[in-house]
Amino acid sequence: MILNRRKFIKNSIAVFSAGALTQNIFANEIFKKKLKIAIQLYSFGPNIMQGKFDLLDFPQFIKDNFGVKGAEYWSIPFMGKENDDSYLKTLKEKSIDANTDNLLILVDDVNIQTMKSGPSLASSIKSERDLAIDFHKKWIDVAKKIGCHSIRVNLKSEESDNNTILNNSSKSILKLIDYSKHDKINIVIENHGGITADADWLISLIKNVDSKYIGTLPDFGDYNFCINKGALDFEDIGKVCENQYDKYMGVEKLMPYAKGVSAKSHYFDEKGEETSTDFSRMLKIILNSNYKGYLTIEYEGAMAGMFGSEKKNFLSPNDGVKATQNLLNKYIG
Numbered sequence: 620m621i622l623n624r625r626k627f628i629k630n631s632i633a634v635f636s637a638g639a640l641t642q643n644i645f646a647n648e649i650f651k652k653k654l655k656i657a658i659q660l661y662s663f664g665p666n667i668m669q670g671k672f673d674l675l676d677f678p679q680f681i682k683d684n685f686g687v688k689g690a691e692y693w694s695i696p697f698m699g700k701e702n703d704d705s706y707l708k709t710l711k712e713k714s715i716d717a718n719t720d721n722l723l724i725l726v727d728d729v730n731i732q733t734m735k736s737g738p739s740l741a742s743s744i745k746s747e748r749d750l751a752i753d754f755h756k757k758w759i760d761v762a763k764k765i766g767c768h769s770i771r772v773n774l775k776s777e778e779s780d781n782n783t784i785l786n787n788s789s790k791s792i793l794k795l796i797d798y799s800k801h802d803k804i805n806i807v808i809e810n811h812g813g814i815t816a817d818a819d820w821l822i823s824l825i826k827n828v829d830s831k832y833i834g835t836l837p838d839f840g841d842y843n844f845c846i847n848k849g850a851l852d853f854e855d856i857g858k859v860c861e862n863q864y865d866k867y868m869g870v871e872k873l874m875p876y877a878k879g880v881s882a883k884s885h886y887f888d889e890k891g892e893e894t895s896t897d898f899s900r901m902l903k904i905i906l907n908s909n910y911k912g913y914l915t916i917e918y919e920g921a922m923a924g925m926f927g928s929e930k931k932n933f934l935s936p937n938d939g940v941k942a943t944q945n946l947l948n949k950y951i952g
Contacts, residue, residue, distance in 0.1 A: 654905070654951050656944060657689025657722055657913040659881065660696060663936045664922045667696045668731075674700070675710055678719035684937065685944060689913040690714065691879070692724045692767070694758060695731055701757065707764040714766065722913055723769035723807065723836075723879055726758045740791035741776040741784050741814075748791050759799045769805035769878050771836050774815055774824075784814050789827050796832045807878050809836035809843065810869060816846045818869035825876050834878035837870045839896045840919070843883065844869050867900060874908035884943040885920045886931055891945060902950040914951070916943045 658681045666672035674696050681687045700706040714721050728737035728751070737754060738747035758770050772795070776784045795806050808824065810816050825833055845860035874880075882901075886894045905914065918940045924933035934942060 653911040655689055655913050656687050656947055657691055657720070657915040658685060658687050658940060659691040659693065659725070659915050659917040661693045661725065662916060662918040662921070662940050664693075665925045666936055668925075672696075675706075675713055678710075678714040678717035678721075682717045682719060685940065687916075687944070688718065688720055689722055689915065690719045691722045691915050691917075692765070694724055694726045695729070697761070701761045704764070707761060711765045720913075721766040722915070723767050723771060723805075724758055724762055725771045725809075726755060727773065728754050736775065739775045740772055740795075741774040741778075741788045743776075743778055743783060743787055748787065752791055752794050755795055756798050759795065759802070759804050762804050763802045768803070769807045769834070769836075770799075771807050771809050773811055774808060775813055781814065781817075781820055785820070785824050785827060788824055792824075792828050792833060793830070796828070796830050800830075800832050803832075805832050805834055805878050807834045807836045809838050809881065810864075810873065811838070811843055812845050814846070816844045816864050816869075818844075818864060818872040822872060822876065833876075835873040835876040836879045836881060837873040837877050838881040838883050838917070839866065839870065839898075839901055840881075840883035840885075840917075841866060841895055843881075866896070867904065870901060871904045871908075874904065874910055877908070877910050879912065880905060880910065880914050881917045882914050882943060882947060883917045883919060884939065884946070885918075885923055886933060887939075887942050891942060891949075893943070893946060898946045899950050902947070906951065914947055916940050916947070918943050 660677055663672050678690055681690060694701070729735065738750040740748060740751045740755070742748050742751065755770065755772055762770050774784070774788045776787070778784050792806055799806060808815055808821060810818065810821060815821050821835060825835065841863065842860060844864040844866040846862040846864055847860060884893045888894055892898065918936065920933035920939045921936045924931070933939070
């Protein structure tokens with residue numbers, strides 16, 4: 620009787636283990652299928668700045684060269700064309716022709732020649748916040764016209780009190796959402812250095828605004844989680860940070876609020892692994908979250924090679940994007 624009971628328990632455990640294994644494999648395949656790959660226009664920054672890349676070709680370009688359907692945009696390359704409805708209509712038509720999903724726009728209010736930034740949404744001066752709100756409303760209109768679901772905004776501030784920055788930012792974002800919600804355009808905040816590199820602070824902002832039209836844009840970059848990061852400066856790409864938030868912890872905390880994910884990359888070793896981010900570890904975090912949608916390749920190596928202080932043999936934009944795509948495919952199937 621005892622032997623039969625032992626045999627029953629042993630067989631039951633074997634059946635349960637096999638079932639659990641099958642279930643885990645099946646669940647993992649479901650997780651993988653919920654993720655698609657997109658490409659951020661910023662990846663081709665050097666080509667754009669040298670006049671070697673036409674924004675209107677972007678949708679067809681990523682389809683033909685990478686077989687990718689998702690497109691993310693960067694405000695700088697529009698170079699005033701954001702005010703041209705005919706241009707935006709053409710971009711939308713080319714996206715439809717290429718069967719491309721336009722996702723979001725990274726909005727940077729910065730003079731690319733002087734690197735001087737415009738007024739901030741987080742400013743303690745109301746008139747500056749109002750100017751920043753008006754500037755971003757224009758990009759909400761652009762997002763609508765080309766079919767994007769979100770714009771990414773920055774929140775720079777010289778304030779020393781984090782609660783003051785939170786309150787100022789909340790006021791601005793609520794006004795933007797009041798404008799954007801009619802067209803179902805989201806306002807997303809990336810961990811983009813400075814106060815937004817603190818994932819805990821960023822989550823408190825999301826909760827304070829309390830709207831379905833606000834979200835995060837988790838980015839893999841070390842410098843994106845640098846709390847002491849100053850003004851936007853391409854020469855700072857790759858510099859050692861004095862106050863670094865743990866990026867794996869940060870991404871994990873931000874994922875429940877994510878409306879996109881930036882798979883930032885810079886440099887690859889001889890095995891094809893990104894040297895500053897453990898993509899295997901990071902993608903497990905993504906796969907274990909409830910996020911469904913696009914993982915966006917944001918290859919910054921070419922920009923680092925062009926402007927940064929690090930002297931490495933960075934890959935070209937095309938090769939860097941392809942190397943990042945290979946890594947994503949390796950770990951998400």
